[in-house]
Amino acid sequence: MNAPAETVEIALTVNGERVKRTVPARMNLADFLRNELELTGTHVGCEHGVCGACTVRVDGEIVRGCLMFAAQADGCKVDTIEGLSDSREIEELQSAFVLTNALQCGFCTPGILMAAQALLRDLPNPSREQIREYLSGNYCRCTGYQAVVDAIEAVAKARALRSK
Amino acid sequence: MKAPRFAYARPASVAEALALLDKHKDEARVLAGGQSLVPMLNFRVAAPKVLVDINRIASLAGIKVTKNHVRIGAMTRHVELERSADVARQLPLLASAMPHVAHPAIRNRGTFGGSCALADPAAELPACAIALGATFVVAGKKGERRVAAEDFFKGLYATALKAGELLLAAEFPLPKPGYASAFGELARRHGDYAMVGVSAHGSKKGGKFSDMRIAFFGVGDKAQRAAGLEKALEGQSDVDGALAKLDGDLDPRADLHASAAMKLHLAKVLAGRVLKELVA
Numbered sequence: 001m002n003a004p005a006e007t008v009e010i011a012l013t014v015n016g017e018r019v020k021r022t023v024p025a026r027m028n029l030a031d032f033l034r035n036e037l038e039l040t041g042t043h044v045g046c047e048h049g050v051c052g053a054c055t056v057r058v059d060g061e062i063v064r065g066c067l068m069f070a071a072q073a074d075g076c077k078v079d080t081i082e083g084l085s086d087s088r089e090i091e092e093l094q095s096a097f098v099l100t101n102a103l104q105c106g107f108c109t110p111g112i113l114m115a116a117q118a119l120l121r122d123l124p125n126p127s128r129e130q131i132r133e134y135l136s137g138n139y140c141r142c143t144g145y146q147a148v149v150d151a152i153e154a155v156a157k158a159r160a161l162r163s164k
Numbered sequence: 165m166k167a168p169r170f171a172y173a174r175p176a177s178v179a180e181a182l183a184l185l186d187k188h189k190d191e192a193r194v195l196a197g198g199q200s201l202v203p204m205l206n207f208r209v210a211a212p213k214v215l216v217d218i219n220r221i222a223s224l225a226g227i228k229v230t231k232n233h234v235r236i237g238a239m240t241r242h243v244e245l246e247r248s249a250d251v252a253r254q255l256p257l258l259a260s261a262m263p264h265v266a267h268p269a270i271r272n273r274g275t276f277g278g279s280c281a282l283a284d285p286a287a288e289l290p291a292c293a294i295a296l297g298a299t300f301v302v303a304g305k306k307g308e309r310r311v312a313a314e315d316f317f318k319g320l321y322a323t324a325l326k327a328g329e330l331l332l333a334a335e336f337p338l339p340k341p342g343y344a345s346a347f348g349e350l351a352r353r354h355g356d357y358a359m360v361g362v363s364a365h366g367s368k369k370g371g372k373f374s375d376m377r378i379a380f381f382g383v384g385d386k387a388q389r390a391a392g393l394e395k396a397l398e399g400q401s402d403v404d405g406a407l408a409k410l411d412g413d414l415d416p417r418a419d420l421h422a423s424a425a426m427k428l429h430l431a432k433v434l435a436g437r438v439l440k441e442l443v444a
Contacts, residue, residue: 004171004184004214025172025215028202047165048203049270061243061272067202068273071172072195072219118268136354137267 010074014039015083023070030054030065032073033080041081041110045139052138055111056080062118081110090117092158096151104142112138116152125160128153167205174217178303178330181218185328186305188214194330195219196239196278199270224277224332227251233335235301238277243268245276255336257296257345257363261288264347267355277331280316283323283386286357288349290317290387291379295345295363298336304329320385342369346442348434349382352421358382359421360430366397368443373397378435383416383427390414393435403439407432 011020014037021036028047033039033056045053047066054065057079084090090113096102103109112135119126119134126134131149140148175181185192193212195201196219204210218224224239229250236245245251246262265271265279265288279289280300293300293313300311302325311324313334318324325331339345349361360383366376376394381387392409400406416427 002173004173004188004216006169006171008172024169026167026169026205028166031166047206049199052267052269055269062269063273064199064269066206067198067270069167069172069198069202071174072198072217115269133354134268137269 008071008074010071012073012075013077015079015086021070025069025071027070028066029056029058029063029068029070029073029078032070033065033078036070039080039082041085043107043110045107050137050139051108052111052115053108055114055138057084057114057118062114081113084114084117092155093117093120093151096155097148100147100151100154102143102147102151103140108138108140108142112140112148116155119152120156120159125156126152165206165208167202168208168211170205170212171214172217173214174220176220178221178223178332181216181221181330182303182305182328184214184216185330188216189327192216194281196281197241197273197275198278199266199274200278200282200284218330229254229338233337235333235335236276237333238275238281238331240276242266242271242274242276242279246271254338255296257347257365258289258292258336260347261292261349261363264288264349264351264355264358264361270355276334280334281323281325281331283317283319283321284357285320285385285387286361286382287387288347288358288361288363288381291361291363291381292347293334293336294379294387294389295365295377296336296339297365297377298334300324300334301332302329303332308332310335314389317386322386339365340367342367343375344368344442346438348438348441350430350434360416360427360434362431362435362438364435364438364442366394366442371443372399372401373439373443374399378439380414380431380435383414383431385417388414390435397439401443403436403443406439407436410435 043053045051049067056065191213195215195217228235252259298313345365361381364378367374390413392413396406396409
């Protein structure tokens with residue numbers, strides 16, 4: 001075992017690409033993605049896990065990028081909004097957000113899209129109540145959430161129709 | 165803000181973690197899921213010199229059902245408790261509490277042991293552990309010891325854990341026949357800390373309560389049993405008559421969300437709902 005250290009060498013996969021860096025132990029994952037890798041789609045809002053703007057996927061599950069240190073992501077597979085967008089995994093959600101005007105300033109949008117994609121994976125046909133409950137950890141200060149819920153519901157319904 | 169500077173260590177075993185904790189004593193903090201500790205670091209409420217990250221200690225994770233109990237490893241994540249068929253079957257109280265613990269992204273990281281070792285007075289899991297009569301398994305330099313949940317929670321963010329000790333797991337006894345449990349929580353917004361919450365477990369044979377263990381959270385400096393209410397319910401089926409005993413059991417402090425009187429009122433309303441659901 002290595003002795004405690006203030007800098008840590010890490011190797012991880014971000015959006016499918018291998019990345020190696022030496023980082024300060026105190027650097028959180030969201031800052032690492034933004035400042036070291038210039039993946040600025042992950043937003044830093046409250047820095048204490050309340051707002052959800054920094055939501056990213058680590059080993060397939062959504063987490064708060066501000067509540068995990070980059071050092072802890074060593075060996076992990078991290079996906080950011082850039083990865084989900086480029087792979088077209090969230091294409092339908094993005095279109096639905098545009099159609100229903102589910103964003104205004106867009107600050108919360110990457111985090112909400114990450115959460116919405118996780119919701120639809122676990123619960124393909126959620127009620128509006130379940131959508132609201134799932135998104136209770138993502139703050140939006142512009143839309144009042146109505147259009148966000150509309151967009152996610154529309155995607156869920158479209159997918160359900162297609163799978164019939 | 166960002167976390168202050170610290171030195172990071174990631175032990176691979178309990179023995180390595182204990183050696184680090186012993187070496188660095190009060191200057192070290194254990195990093196479990198980090199969903200409360202990291203905000204505390206970011207707010208500079210905590211500034212340990214050394215963080216001992218126990219996330220890669222495989223023996224601390226997981227849920228095991230044995231002949232007598234369900235053992236929940238300290239590093240079992242909330243999401244695992246939420247999705248576990250064993251927990252749903254054997255410890256339905258925990259299963260019904262989990263959706264109230266913060267939000268999905270937090271539950272993916274946050275851990276059972278982290279929540280219990282932090283002992284936030286408004287957290288769900290300590291009250292569940294008390295109501296179900298769980299026993300905590302603690303490791304230190306001199307070996308393992310066991311602490312009953314009721315004795316584990318000492319006060320505001322205070323537990324029976326001593327410097328250099330590590331919480332390994334909790335053992336929940338398998339429920340006896342005829343026993344049932346129910347959970348309730350009131351929060352301003354889903355996933356927020358509780359204004360008041362209650363976990364109840366006991367026998368409801370023949371529609372009468374007995375051997376009740378009722379633990380409240382969010383109404384004091386720690387999760388606590390309501391001895392007067394439990395006693396008043398013994399052999400009874402009348403919930404409303406017994407609820408008045410809560411006046412003597414609870415002494416809530418006012419906070420940002422509610423006055424002391426309002427909290428006591430909410431505790432009675434919530435306990436009434438939960439107990440009626442339990443005996444129905």
